Amino acid sequence: MGKTLTEKDLDLKFKYLIMQEKGGEMIVRCFSCATCTLSCPVRLVDEEFNPRRIIRLALLGAKEEVLRSPFIWLCSACYLCSERCPQDVKITDLMIALRNIAVKEGVLPSSLQAQLDLLYKHGRLYEIGEFENKKRVKQSVPTLEEKRELAARVLELFKLITFPVEK
Amino acid sequence: MKIGLFLGCTVPVRALNYEQAFRRLAEELQITIQDVPDFFCCGFPVKSINEETGILMALTNLAIAEKSGIQDLVTLCNACTENLTEANYLWSNDPEVRKKLEPLLLDLGHSYSGSVRVRHSARVLFEDFKDLIAQKIRRNLGTLRLYPYTGCHYARPSRIYQDFDNPEAPDSLGELLKITGAQVVSGQNSCCGGAVLGFKEDTSLKMAGVTLKKVNEEGADAMVLICPFCDIMFEQNQKKVEKLLSETYELPVIYLPQVLGLALGIPREELGFNLNRIKMDGFWTKLEG
Numbered sequence: 001m002g003k004t005l006t007e008k009d010l011d012l013k014f015k016y017l018i019m020q021e022k023g024g025e026m027i028v029r030c031f032s033c034a035t036c037t038l039s040c041p042v043r044l045v046d047e048e049f050n051p052r053r054i055i056r057l058a059l060l061g062a063k064e065e066v067l068r069s070p071f072i073w074l075c076s077a078c079y080l081c082s083e084r085c086p087q088d089v090k091i092t093d094l095m096i097a098l099r100n101i102a103v104k105e106g107v108l109p110s111s112l113q114a115q116l117d118l119l120y121k122h123g124r125l126y127e128i129g130e131f132e133n134k135k136r137v138k139q140s141v142p143t144l145e146e147k148r149e150l151a152a153r154v155l156e157l158f159k160l161i162t163f164p165v166e167k
Numbered sequence: 168m169k170i171g172l173f174l175g176c177t178v179p180v181r182a183l184n185y186e187q188a189f190r191r192l193a194e195e196l197q198i199t200i201q202d203v204p205d206f207f208c209c210g211f212p213v214k215s216i217n218e219e220t221g222i223l224m225a226l227t228n229l230a231i232a233e234k235s236g237i238q239d240l241v242t243l244c245n246a247c248t249e250n251l252t253e254a255n256y257l258w259s260n261d262p263e264v265r266k267k268l269e270p271l272l273l274d275l276g277h278s279y280s281g282s283v284r285v286r287h288s289a290r291v292l293f294e295d296f297k298d299l300i301a302q303k304i305r306r307n308l309g310t311l312r313l314y315p316y317t318g319c320h321y322a323r324p325s326r327i328y329q330d331f332d333n334p335e336a337p338d339s340l341g342e343l344l345k346i347t348g349a350q351v352v353s354g355q356n357s358c359c360g361g362a363v364l365g366f367k368e369d370t371s372l373k374m375a376g377v378t379l380k381k382v383n384e385e386g387a388d389a390m391v392l393i394c395p396f397c398d399i400m401f402e403q404n405q406k407k408v409e410k411l412l413s414e415t416y417e418l419p420v421i422y423l424p425q426v427l428g429l430a431l432g433i434p435r436e437e438l439g440f441n442l443n444r445i446k447m448d449g450f451w452t453k454l455e456g
Contacts, residue, residue, distance in 0.1 A: 022218055041358040045373035073215075073366045078358035079323035083334050092324070099215045108216065111365030113345075114213045123207035125176035132180055139183040139439055140204055141190060144174075148432070150275060151207045151225055156219040157271055160213070 010061035018058060021101055023093030030055050030089050042074055049074040051081060053093055058098065067102040073109055087096035122149035122163050168295065169199045171237030173228070175247040175395075176208050179379070181403075182395040184439030185243055189288055189426035195303065195428070196296055197381040205231050223268050225254035226434050229285075231278035240285045245394035248287040249320035249327075256327040267285055274296075286434050287321055289393045289423055290331065293339035300346055304379040305432030307348035311455045313388035313426065314352045315340040315399070316378065318359065318394040340423065344391060347430035352385045354378075361396035364404075369411065376408045379416050389419040391426055396424075402444055419447045 015051040017022035036051040043049050049071050058066050066072060075095040082092045118125050123146055126132070155161045170193075193200055212222025229251060232240045242248040244444050257264040258281050272279060292300065317337045324333035332339050341351045360374030379401060382390050392398050400408075402420035409415055423442060428438040438448065 034319060041360075041374055042370065044357070044377065046367070046370040049370075052338060070366070074353075074370065076360060076361055076362040076371075078319040078320075078359045078362075080335070080358070082324055091281075096218055100218055103216050109366060112216055116216065118380055119208055119213070124180075125208060125212060126180040128180065135172075135183060136179070139187045139442070140437070141183060141186050144179055145204055147205050147207045150205075151224065153275055154210075154220060154224050154227060155213075157223070157258075157274070158217055160217060161308070 007063055011063040012061045014061045014063040015059050023095035026089045027094055029087040035084050036090045038089050039080045039084050041078060042076050067105050120152050120155055122146050123151040132159040170239045170241040171201045171232050173206055173240055173242045175244045175245055177395040178243045182398060184442040185422040187439035188428050190308055190424055191433055192424040192428050196299055202366055203235050211246040214253050219312050222254050223271055225250045226272055229283050230279040232283045233279055240283050241288050241291055246414040250313055251285040252327050271315055283345045289340055299371055304432050306430055308430055311347040311421045312350045312352055312387045314354045314382045314390045315344055316354055316390050317356055318397045328355045331374035331430050359397040359400040363398050372408045372411050379408055380434055383416045387456055388453055389421050391421055392421055393423050417448050419445045
């Protein structure tokens with residue numbers, strides 16, 4: 001499982017950064033009981049994802065290891081661990097906080113970038129044009145118009161769109 | 168009853184059978200649907216990038232609903248349900264979120280008092296229409312074995328849903344199906360894997376496989392869903408799961424309003440079954456003999 005971490009790989013202030021991020025406040029409550037890992041439907045089929053390990057790494061200060069790893073993107077946000085956690089760490093919210101920090105540090109997986117582009121262009125994850133509306137009419141449901149303006153403005157407000165997008 | 172219908176992104180393009188069946192069922196139950204042309208994405212997909220952005224998108228939609236005179240906003244997708252409900256919850260319970268997002272909402276030309284109630288359509292049917300559905304049953308579905316699959320965000324995280332159903336094993340969907348006389352196979356609700364599909368496909372397919380295998384072993388004639396993301400995994404990716412795990416399921420996957428519609432005697436042509444992708448010959452034979 002990867003390289004051995006030593007002091008020079010650790011940023012002891014990382015946990016404070018996480019606690020300042022919405023959803024990350026409760027991380028220090030974790031006492032590593034593994035209820036999360038044993039409840040996890042992702043872990044059930046893929047050993048790469050292990051919420052307890054991620055929390056331990058984060059508490060140790062393995063900032064780069066956590067933020068640059070593909071595993072923080074594997075949480076399916078099913079909230080089962082959050083329901084069961086005896087320390088109410090709110091692990092799903094914590095995983096979202098770690099992703100939000102990773103994005104601020106410049107990590108953005110291509111599938112999320114693609115979703116941002118679509119939302120900016122269409123206001124929804126899917127385009128609704130003539131073709132889609134023909135299908136809608138065939139199924140006897142009302143036609144829809146794209147409403148991109150507000151979605152685009154929200155994304156601009158948070159400066160999530162800092163790249164040129166074809167309108 | 169009058170409701171606002173929040174379609175989201177996926178349903179109006181990729182789950183037209185679900186939308187059509189819900190609209191037809193609503194008509195039968197005398198639910199008046201108000202469509203709001205200004206709705207856009209609920210914001211759920213943006214949360215992984217920036218949580219506050221996702222919440223503000225939800226709040227903007229809620230503000231539009233309020234302005235349109237909607238008190239009951241009804242969803243078809245579990246992710247929309249979760250994000251709109253969470254935004255409502257934070258708006259009333261988290262002063263910091265409100266302090267930060269309220270001025271931004273005003274900048275966008277909207278305001279929100281917090282009056283809109285958000286519920287999943289399945290929850291509305293369960294809480295408000297159980298008796299009426301029971302009265303209107305025209306066809307007993309007793310020959311069918313059905314596996315209700317609720318999906319994750321219908322009742323979780325429980326703190327935002329005020330525990331209206333068991334968060335680990337919600338039973339409202341099964342209870343609705345029992346009204347039709349169908350044999351309801353009690354199911355586990357292991358996450359469908361939809362949220363992992365864009366990051367690691369094999370892992371998401373294996374996650375869907377956990378449930379498909381179980382449903383198959385239970386001898387169910389169909390799986391009954393209430394979320395278009397679950398459908399992407401269990402129906403639209405079923406062949407890929409079969410190939411990856413060297414299994415054969417050929418399991419029909421249908422939506423709750425389609426089943427309830429059949430029980431209420433609505434002709435199947437009006438319930439969008441032409442768009443269900445897995446062959447349903449066995450299902451129809453069992454139902455119609």
